Amino acid sequence: MNVIKNKTALLFHSFDCSNNEDNFYDLTLLEFKKLIYDLSKELNPNKITLTFDDGYFSIIPAIKYANLLGFKTKAYIITSKINSRGYLSEADILGLHKLGTNIGSHSHSHIDLSKLNQQKLIYELKHSKFLLSKIIGKEITELSIPFGNYSKNVLKTCFDFYQFVAISNPYLKSKKKLIPRLSIHKSNHQNILFIKSVLQGKLNLLFRLKLVLMEFFKKLIKPKIYKKLKLIFLKN
Numbered sequence: 001m002n003v004i005k006n007k008t009a010l011l012f013h014s015f016d017c018s019n020n021e022d023n024f025y026d027l028t029l030l031e032f033k034k035l036i037y038d039l040s041k042e043l044n045p046n047k048i049t050l051t052f053d054d055g056y057f058s059i060i061p062a063i064k065y066a067n068l069l070g071f072k073t074k075a076y077i078i079t080s081k082i083n084s085r086g087y088l089s090e091a092d093i094l095g096l097h098k099l100g101t102n103i104g105s106h107s108h109s110h111i112d113l114s115k116l117n118q119q120k121l122i123y124e125l126k127h128s129k130f131l132l133s134k135i136i137g138k139e140i141t142e143l144s145i146p147f148g149n150y151s152k153n154v155l156k157t158c159f160d161f162y163q164f165v166a167i168s169n170p171y172l173k174s175k176k177k178l179i180p181r182l183s184i185h186k187s188n189h190q191n192i193l194f195i196k197s198v199l200q201g202k203l204n205l206l207f208r209l210k211l212v213l214m215e216f217f218k219k220l221i222k223p224k225i226y227k228k229l230k231l232i233f234l235k236n
């Protein structure tokens with residue numbers, strides 16, 4: 001088994017899912033199973049964390065399979081979506097918690113936190129934490145930032161309420177309490193060599209450069225155009 005040097009986690013969204021607003025991030029359950037099965041043959045699954053953003057109902061079978069293989073799992077929930085169609089119910093969330101999945105917040109209304117005033121930002125973080133802590137009967141200590149968008153102040157405020165904050169970039173120079181993640185999507189889920197190298201902390205220079213450029217564009221262009229660019233750019 002290879003040793004995992006860095007703590008980059010993988011980021012998934014939904015499976016076989018018709019209600020994911022961004023179809024780019026939806027995989028078939030079969031594609032997911034194949035990927036993590038192959039990874040478990042080459043790397044130690046106990047050292048790898050699979051994270052699931054948004055709280056889609058379709059993550060339940062994926063998490064069960066990941067647990068079976070020995071991966072660590074985390075689900076970050078949009079609390080305004082709880083109990084709505086296509087999303088996890090309160091009972092589902094409690095069920096996942098009991099299975100050993102770490103439950104975290106993905107904000108209350110899945111809004112770009114970098115565009116909120118301080119009062120609204122605090123509400124998004126605090127209210128979501130309150131609702132989830134009530135469901136699982138334990139303090140929620142992790143947050144995943146919606147769209148990976150944050151400023152210095154957003155990050156600082158996130159840490160006022162949460163111990164760990166997950167972002168959507170596998171940067172290597174990460175702070176101690178930041179969880180870097182590689183997003184798995186339609187264009188890269190078959191590239192096991194690439195995924196393996198990121199998990200092992202060997203992010204190549206070209207990919208790092210692509211990430212920096214994408215972050216730069218994200219702030220400048222409209223979300224729709226960004227989505228199109230992403231398809232071309234993030235092909236590995």
Ligand SMILES: [Zn+2]
Pocket residue numbers: 053054106110146147
């Ligand atoms: Zn999200």
